[in-house]
Structure formats: structure tokens, C-alpha cells
Amino acid sequence: MIFNRDWSRTELIFIALFVIFYLIYLGRTFWYAYQLKTSARSAALKFFLRSTAMGALIIGLLEPSFGDPERELQAVGKDIFLVVDVSRSMDATDVQPSRLQRIKFELNRLINTYPSDRFGMIVFSSGTYLQCPLTFDRNALTIFIESLNTQMLTDQGTAFQPALEMALDKQSTDTRSNASKVILLISDGEDFSSVNTKTLRAIRRQGIHLLCLGVGTREGSRIPSNGSYVKDEDGNFVRTMLQSESLEKIASEAGGSYFEITSVRNDFPQLSQSIQQIAGRLIDQRKVSITSNRYYYFVILALILLSFDIMITVRTFRL
Template sequence: MNWAYPWGWPEVVAIVLVVVLYTGFVLRTRRLAAPFGQRGWRLAWKLPLRLTYFALLLIALLGPAYGVTKQAVRTAGKDVWLLVDLSRSMDAPDVAPTRLQKARAELSRLVSRFQADRIGLIVFSNTAYVQCPLTYDQGALQLFLSTLQTNLVPGGSTDLAPALQLALRRFTANPRAQGAPPRALTLVLVSDGEDFGENLEPVLRELSRTGVHLFTVGVGTTEGSRIPRAGGGFVRDAKGRDAVTQLQPTVLRRLAAQAEGQYFELSDQRNEFPQLVNALNRVEGKAEQVRTVSVADNRYRYPLLLALAFMMLDVIVTVRVIRP
């Protein structure tokens, strides 16, 4: 036999409370009976009865489970793709310690809030790669997030379109999406918004057509900063000057508005990841399938009914404790 709920402090508090109250009741009865030369001993026969139904109530509360029963379980949830910019500009320190490290820490906290949803990870710069497929495995996803570095993808300028197109292809290639009914698909794009791609219009039309929810997170500041190099110094532009990267929210706002989403910012002064979590929670998961699972049958009803029967007996049978 197993227990549906562990033994904890509420049960201990209940036992202590019952002992204290019943002891007080007994002492008060003896004190009232003393002037009549009586000791109130007639009360004693009800003590085993009351202890019995109190113990039965505790057992019912803990949920004795034995035997196996079949139950239909309807699963529902979202598929969330995290699209993380790993271009060199994400190493900029205008968000301490760097844009990428700050975003990585916040994404780790976000993932832990959605354990009932499948989450995948796509990384990109001018090309995009699936770093972790959609999974319920929180440990694996957290491991992939902890290893994110800008050197994981080939160096180059940022292009937002390949990451969005890859996420959409993975969605349409998913056989679940062709069955009935599909899961809700949500994209979270984390970038500084610097887009050097040629044309976002086709992917914007595709986002609108599929009904995908796209939330964008702009990481950085409008003042910007220089981009440090791994070997020391800073990245230089075509004219030999230190390149300065700045947060470009315009494109990210446009993407979110086009795809039934919302734009958020992350910097040392503004952290809107809690608002992002709330927005993701408001996206309702769709029913995926109905499964039959075997679960231990909680037999709390039997000790509860027996306890109620003893309680009724305690109420019905009265005892005159003090006889004047």
C-alpha cells in the first residue's frame, strides 16, 4: 500500500491540537464534577471511540492507495521554441556581464516555469541550427542553455529570417500538427535586434498565416557598446574603427505585432522577463490527445466513511458525566 500524500506538518499540528483540546476538556470536566464529589470517569469510555475516528480521519487525509485503476488523461500544452541570437554583438557588455550571459540566466529561469510544455532551442547568427529539439526534459534543456556561447555558430552578421523559417519548418514537419488537434505553437526570439538580412516579408506573411505567437525580447541598450574580441581588443568595422552595437527594437516590435505577440526588453535597468512569463501563461495550450494510464487507486473513502459513522455514534450516544 502507498500513500497519496506524505506525512507533514499539518498532520502533526492536528494531532497536537486534538491532544491539547481534549486534555483541556477532561480537566474542565473534572473541575466541574469536583464540587459534587464526582470525578467524571464516565467520560473515559468515549475516549477510545474518539481516538479511533480521529485516526481514521488522518488516514483518509493521507490517502491510502492500493490496487491499480485505469484513468483517461487528456494532455494539453504548448510547444515553445526559444530562438537565441549568438552573433558577436551578443558579447557586448552594455548589459552586465554580457548580453548573452544575462539572457541565458533569464531563459533558464523561464524554462523552469513551464515544465508541462515542450520547449526547444534554436541558435542563430546569419544561419540557424536546432540546438535542442522540442522536449519535456528540463535537465537536458538547461544543460544546452548553460553552454550557449557566440562561438557555437559561424561568425557573421545577424539575420533573423533563417531562425524564424527553421522554427516554422520544424512545426509543419511535426506530424502532430497534421493530426487533430494541434498543440499551440509559440516562439520566443531573443536578440539585440540588429538584422542585416535582406527581406523579412515572406517570413512575416508565413507567421501571420500559421497563427504562431511570437514574443520578442530585445537585449541591450540604445546607447550600445563596443564588442570585445576573444583574443583581446574590439571588433572593428570596415573603416577600421571600433564597431558599436546598439539595441534595435524597431524590427523586433514589428515582428511581435505581426505574429500576435508582444515585445519585451532586457537590460540592467529593465527586466521584462516576468511580463514575458505572464504572456506565455496566457497562451492557452490545445488538447493533444487522450491517453489511458494506470494509477494507484486512492481508497480514502473507506476510512472517511467509517470515521463519519463513529462520529455519528459519538453524537447520538450521550453520557451524563455529572450527576447532581
């Protein structure tokens, strides 16, 4: 038992006064009982009840707590970088309401599923931009996810290599965190560059888990644009299709996994479960006080004892 308050002079004075005056009262009661040749045993019982109740009240005022005074708590988690394709093809509607809108919905669910993990975000088309550094702030992450659109970057086209290089660099240089590292690459798979095998090997060698999510359909669809559809240089409507082979190859060479969202298939629950199965590493540990104040136990005991005291009468003479 631990007291949250220390004994003060005030408590000691009250205890001393209680003992002195009650001993005087008790002595007078026994003296009169002796003179009248009667018994005052009930007075002794009342003294026991009142002194015990007084002691219980004093202990209650000192706010006693029970439990282990300290316990070591450990925080275990992961650092997850979301690498999101924001090229024009992500506006395609072969996955409703559009590829990018569907991804935004799933990402909002993901970040709230793992509150102990840090999330960061990189957006890319042919260029790459750090949208959000690693953070626990879910409100900020939600704002960044909702702000995703295909007009964010002026360069069009899609290039995986710069985005993967940035994600690798951010995960490798963050020496302050000992968390497990995850990169989630999200795209329709249309890559107009080549991915350097050295980058994928570095991801694998450093123990970073690479997950690839393809979104779209193999039949594909046109890309909406200002009430019409995007056209190529010859004036023909552009048709964008899911290129799963490129994403599968990236995942395979980095020792990761590939998942899909199509019009008839949604692997996002499996992807989320894969993240859950990645063992988190120790992020922080600290000792915290976990004792619980139990003053009311003693107050209740005092009230019960005083109730018994009221029911007991002291009689020092007979009629």
C-alpha cells in the same frame, strides 16, 4: 471497494477451519453452561467479536482499495521554439554580465517554469543551426542553454529570415503534436538582411504565437574580444546598440508581442506571463487507476475487536 488480490483456496480453507473449530468450541461451552444451569452469553459475544475480527483481517489481506477505478487524465501544453541570436554583438556588456549571459540565466528560469511544455532551440547569426529539437528533457535543455556562446557559428553578422523560416518549418511539420505553437525570437535587433513578409504572414496564419525579446541598450557598448574590443575594417571600435524597431516590426506583422531587457528594464516576467496566458492544447489523454489501498482500516478494526475480546471473560459455572 476493489480488491487488489483475489480469493484463493488458502483463504477459504482458513475460513472453513475457523468456523468449524469455533462452532465446536461454542457448542461445548453452551453444553456445559446448560448442564451447570448457568449463562454463556459472553461466549456468544466473544464469537461475534472474533469472527468479525477474523473477517476484517481476511479483507485486509485482500488489499481493498477505494475510489474511482479509472479516471481520464489530460495533458495540455505548448511547443515553444527558442530562437537565439549568437552573433558577436551578443557579447556586449551594456546588459550585465553580457547580453548572452543574461539571456541564458532567464531561459533557464523559463524552461523550469513550464514543465508541461516542450522546448526546442535554434541558434543563428548570419547562418542558422538547430541546436535542440522539441523536448521535455529539462536536463538536456539546461546543457544546451549553458553551451550558448558567440563562437558557435563561424558566420558572423545577423539574419533573422533564415532563423524564422527554420522555426516556422519545425513548428509546421510536427504533425504528431497538437500543442499550441510559440516562437520566441531573442536578439539585440541588429539585422543585416530583410525579413520576408510572407514568412511573418504564414506564422500568423498558422496560429503560431511570435514573441520578440530585445536585449541591450540604445546607448550601446563596445564588444569585448581577447582583452580588447572588436574593431571595424578602418580600425575603429565597433559599438553595438539595441535596434528595437526591427524586432517591434516583426512582432507587429506576425501578430505577436515585443519585450525588452535593458540595463534599467526587464520585461522577462511579462514575457513569461504572456506564454502562460497562451491557451495550451490537448497533447495526450489516458485513463489511469487512482484507487488507494486501504487495508490498514480493516487491520485496525480487527485489533480493536480483539482488544475487546481480551477484556471479556467466559464463565460457565459459579463457585
